[in-house]
Amino acid sequence: MRHGRLHRQDAPDRQLHLRPQGCQGVAAGFEQRTRRGLVEGGAGAGAPAPSPAVADATGAAAPLVPTADAWGDAIAAAPERIPAPKHAARATAEGAPVPPRVCAGPGRLRLAVVGAGKVGCSLGRYLGESAAVDVVGFCSRDEAHAREAVEFAGGAVFASPIEAARAANLLLVTTPDTSIADVWAELARAARAGELSLRDKLVVHCSGALASGIFAGARKLGAHACSVHPLYAMSSRFDCWRELGRASFTLEGDDWAVDLMAGLLRARGNQVTRVAAGAKTRYHAAAVMASNLVVGLFDMAAGELVRCGFDRAEAEAALAPLFLGNAEHIAKDGVESSLTGPTVRGDHATIDAHLACLDGRDRQAYQLLTEQLGDIVRRRATEG
Known part of the structure; x- marks a missing residue:
């Protein structure tokens, strides 16, 4: 050189x-x-x-x-x-x-x-x-x-x-x-x-x-x-x-x-x-969760829409406003204020129906993240 x-x-x-x-x-x-x-x-x-x-x-x-x-x-x-x-x-x-x-x-x-x-x-x-x-x-x-x-x-x-x-x-x-x-x-x-x-x-x-x-x-x-x-x-x-x-x-x-x-x-x-x-590895894992792993979750959601009849481009375009709007809300108002959906409503019947139609890793991801959302709901109730 x-x-x-x-x-x-x-x-x-x-x-x-x-x-x-x-x-x-x-x-x-x-x-x-x-x-x-x-x-x-x-x-x-x-x-x-x-x-x-x-x-x-x-x-x-x-x-x-x-x-x-x-x-x-x-x-x-x-x-x-x-x-x-x-x-x-x-x-x-x-x-x-x-x-x-x-x-x-x-x-x-x-x-x-x-x-x-x-x-x-x-x-x-x-x-x-x-x-x-x-x-x-x-x-x-x-x-x-x-x-x-x-x-x-x-x-x-x-x-x-x-x-x-x-x-x-x-x-x-x-x-x-x-x-x-x-x-x-x-x-x-x-x-x-x-x-x-x-x-x-x-x-x-x-x-x-x-x-x-x-x-x-x-x-x-x-x-x-x-x-x-x-x-x-x-x-x-x-x-x-x-x-x-x-x-x-x-x-x-x-x-x-x-x-x-x-x-x-x-x-x-x-x-x-x-x-x-000593915290660098855990810190980096957190960064990957909020960045790279979100891409994987988005890809899972788009894949489920493809199974509903969307083509891949349509699926990603349809999810984009939902994804961006939620991300902006989290960034502005925080996690607890941004939580919506069946978990915060206590709608267990809908959650069970979702789990019944999903399979494989998509089902596992849905179940694990729903448990995490339940923790947020309980934390929000405790903090008033």
Whole structure:
């Protein structure tokens, strides 16, 4: 894979470091200040000045992240501060063509994404729209996918996760779950060999089922690790990013990394919930129930209508308003207020008739879910 050349003349000469304490709300505050285009008070008396760049053994520059208390003022004080580069498509639409490039200002989060599929493109673009983030590029086993992602969200094409990690201080791993450990093993090996510094970098994966512990030894290598999972079904590489503003995100991992990512997401208006590492599998099962398994239930219902004489397209179209209306009601008013049908009416004769005409898995699913609805009815009665 061809390596995307980084434009070093666009990078600042001075860099800052972030202490891993007191980061709650840091990213949120930074985005708010940056969106206004200024920092209240500027770089007045007592504002910390940026520290000189520090190169590691590989010659790579230290992370462009300031101390927590200097996040806003030091950026405003830096004379080399420049506008955040955004993806070429938007710049062109605004009448100012800008090729994908690395152009991070002091203190900005430089985001590189390993994986250029639906999640990588969607989250890369969504986070890149934040005033606190510059997208520096993408890495993918499929170079064409990486090029498409760069054209969509900006940055450069990286030949490997190692090159992506060198350019970033926020590395987002959006590969399939089975590949996350391999990506980390490659990065950890390079770090232990002195080919890459992970000091003070955020390493984040987006698996719903896996905990951040898959980044084994991250703390010893100086990295901060967490998992960030959007509770949202991403069906498109280039469209779903627009819908992520209404998604809830679940975070788990290193306190500092979780706090920073939570601040960044809350600044964008997202609901954020933290879970323990040991709860990730149960959490993911719940997500599958509300997303993937609903598809199976819908398919069962459509199959029963086909047995009534509908063709498949007619069945799905007929069920769609019922399905969407109920989903909207649940989302707006909650489960208990949305319950209708024979269970809530106590119409056991109808339920028995349904069970008598159904067979196989459809009958089993109907019976199990009816028992669940009975629990909701009883809970609603108990709670008044």
